[in-house]
Amino acid sequence: MSTQSPRSDPRIGLRTMQEADLEAVLAVQRHCYRPELIESRHALASRRRLAPDTCWVAERADTLLGYLFAHPWAGEKPPALDTPLAGLPAGADTLFIHDLALHPDARGHGVGPKLVDEALRVARARGLVYSRLVAVQGADAFWARFGYRAYRLPTSKLACYGDDALGMQRAL
Numbered sequence: 557m558s559t560q561s562p563r564s565d566p567r568i569g570l571r572t573m574q575e576a577d578l579e580a581v582l583a584v585q586r587h588c589y590r591p592e593l594i595e596s597r598h599a600l601a602s603r604r605r606l607a608p609d610t611c612w613v614a615e616r617a618d619t620l621l622g623y624l625f626a627h628p629w630a631g632e633k634p635p636a637l638d639t640p641l642a643g644l645p646a647g648a649d650t651l652f653i654h655d656l657a658l659h660p661d662a663r664g665h666g667v668g669p670k671l672v673d674e675a676l677r678v679a680r681a682r683g684l685v686y687s688r689l690v691a692v693q694g695a696d697a698f699w700a701r702f703g704y705r706a707y708r709l710p711t712s713k714l715a716c717y718g719d720d721a722l723g724m725q726r727a728l
Contacts, residue, residue: 565665568621570674573604573611580620581613588657593692593718595638595655602640603627603654610651610678614658614667621662624671625654628682632709634690634723637716651679651728653689672702680728688725690717699724 573581578597585594604611607627614622627641628648635641635652653675658667679687688707691699696706709723 565616565667568614568616568662568665568667568670570612570614570670572608573613573623573625575601575604577613577620577623578604581623584620584623584657584659585655587659590693590718593637596640599638599640600625600655602642606641606644610675612671612674614662614671616662620659622656622658622667622671624656624675626651626675626679627654628652628679628684629688632688632707632723632725633713634688634709634717649684650686650688651675651682651684653687668698669702676702676728685728686725687728688723690714691722691724692717692720694720696722696724702726 578601581600582597603625610626612624613620628644629635629650629652630645630648631650635654656668656671676687687704689699689704703726704724705726707723707725714721714723
């Protein structure tokens, strides 16, 4: 399912994230999230290291405009926020979209849908059957555009994501 924006900017390209992108990623993160949702370089780098083919950046003229961290996961319970992953679980059936953030200058140009479409394409190619995420800061309406629906998670599993966190999932 593609939800490309009619204002899509053809000068914005996608590529897999590299270690050298992390400083720019952290800068975008600071523009997008409340302080309690900011994650460490170490936590984000662990996800990129473990799943380099599902972590992407969007850029225009060598300026990073947005990013997506995703990784294979098993089951419905999300990994903790700002906690480095030592490894990926055996029997992964899910693409867990850990974080998608766009610099304010990138919004409205189809960058978010491009990043999501690419991650879901890779997940299908890997044979994963679900995609799950935790929507924060009211992002559930954005994710619903891609077919994600709320599902019940224990409050204890969502606590680190904030009071407005909502577990969401879809079949691939």
